[in-house]
Amino acid sequence: xxxxxxxxxxxxxxxxxxxxxxxxxxxxxxxxxxxxxxxxxxxxxxxxxxxxxxxxxxxxxxxxxxxxxxxxxxxxxxxxxxxxxxxxxxxxxxxxxxxxxxxxxxxxxxxxxxxxxxxxxxxxxxxxxxxxxxxxxxxxxxxxxxxxxxxxxxxxxxxxxxxxxxxxxxxxxxxxxxxxxxxxxxxxxxxxxxxxxxxxxxxxxxxxxxxxxxxxxxxxxxxxxxxxxxxxxxxxxxxxxxxxxxxxxxxxxxxxxxxxxxxxxxxxxxxxxxxxxxxxxxxxxxxxxxxxxxxxxxxxxxxxxxxxxxxxxxxxxxxxxxxxxxxxxxxxxxxxxxxxxxxxxxx
Ligand code: SAH
Numbered sequence: 001x002x003x004x005x006x007x008x009x010x011x012x013x014x015x016x017x018x019x020x021x022x023x024x025x026x027x028x029x030x031x032x033x034x035x036x037x038x039x040x041x042x043x044x045x046x047x048x049x050x051x052x053x054x055x056x057x058x059x060x061x062x063x064x065x066x067x068x069x070x071x072x073x074x075x076x077x078x079x080x081x082x083x084x085x086x087x088x089x090x091x092x093x094x095x096x097x098x099x100x101x102x103x104x105x106x107x108x109x110x111x112x113x114x115x116x117x118x119x120x121x122x123x124x125x126x127x128x129x130x131x132x133x134x135x136x137x138x139x140x141x142x143x144x145x146x147x148x149x150x151x152x153x154x155x156x157x158x159x160x161x162x163x164x165x166x167x168x169x170x171x172x173x174x175x176x177x178x179x180x181x182x183x184x185x186x187x188x189x190x191x192x193x194x195x196x197x198x199x200x201x202x203x204x205x206x207x208x209x210x211x212x213x214x215x216x217x218x219x220x221x222x223x224x225x226x227x228x229x230x231x232x233x234x235x236x237x238x239x240x241x242x243x244x245x246x247x248x249x250x251x252x253x254x255x256x257x258x259x260x261x262x263x264x265x266x267x268x269x270x271x272x273x274x275x276x277x278x279x280x281x282x283x284x285x286x287x288x289x290x291x292x293x294x295x296x297x298x299x300x301x302x303x304x305x306x307x308x309x310x311x312x313x314x315x316x317x318x319x320x321x322x323x324x325x326x327x328x329x330x331x332x333x334x335x336x337x338x339x340x341x342x343x344x345x346x347x
Pocket of ligand 1 (some may be wrong): 059121220
């Protein structure tokens with residue numbers, strides 16, 4: 001019973017931790033020391049806090065636990081990509097991915113266990129959303145990948161994308177708290193400019209982010225700029241329509257002056273005509289934008305098929321002619337099911 005009552009110490013703010021020590025007759029400063037161990041040094045046990053006295057560590061042990069993730073399984077792709085199966089303190093599992101290029105290491109992290117959305121082409125959508133991740137569970141995924149980057153690539157993590165499992169804007173508060181810790185000098189001290197939050201497009205939350213003047217980048221998984229088409233592959237588009245999305249994005253740009261990136265897969269027979277391209281060009285007009293044409297990663301049943309090269313070329317030519325930046329992105333880590341849309345806890 002005693003154990004059940006113990007609180008997760010990382011749910012406490014620094015102030016609360018300082019207060020705890022003052023209430024115990026110790027100095028508030030002790031709170032700062034422990035806080036540094038918990039976040040900057042990412043300690044997972046009180047025993048590892050070597051500049052804290054034995055008595056104080058025992059006190060912490062009596063009152064708190066440190067809930068933390070465990071990397072259950074690590075798979076390495078032939079292209080260097082690493083996928084972590086991450087076990088949470090309650091036994092649930094999410095996945096995160098380390099993507100190395102010649103100059104960078106990018107962490108692709110999850111924000112929810114499963115996903116509340118229902119995109120027809122995404123493996124994660126087949127799992128129902130079980131729960132939101134806590135800020136520390138997001139932070140820990142980043143720390144694990146930073147460690148792996150140092151170990152295997154001899155350099156720290158350089159970028160983070162919220163493109164793992166889940167819809168980050170449906171777990172907005174915790175994602176924001178995690179980013180605060182990741183960017184704080186008291187955490188990992190990373191620049192927010194190196195962080196991208198990817199969303200399927202939740203207009204209300206995009207406006208909220210704009211109002212809060214967040215400093216990270218925004219990517220939107222668009223896939224079609226025609227309502228009927230988008231609703232057929234991303235059914236929540238019936239509720240969050242393109243016109244609402246566009247209005248929210250215009251607001252975002254007006255407030256942040258930060259360019260929007262669109263993630264876009266071109267599928268055979270779904271969005272591969274000139275009409276689809278023109279709609280995309282039209283959708284992009286209101287603000288500087290960039291389109292990432294991403295490769296489709298088949299997920300079992302074959303209902304979706306990547307469009308042929310001619311269709312991709314048509315997108316590239318038309319976008320460029322209209323002065324919209326476009327890149328064609330190859331997938332990484334396909335052999336270990338670590339590519340976009342493949343995260344589904346197969347193990
Ligand atoms: N829910 C957020 C975060 C997930 S990001 C979002 O939708 O943006 C995952 C990215 O991979 C999204 O751009 C998604 O549209 C894309 N994706 C999903 N399934 C895919 C697949 N099978 N092949 C390629 N990309 C896929």
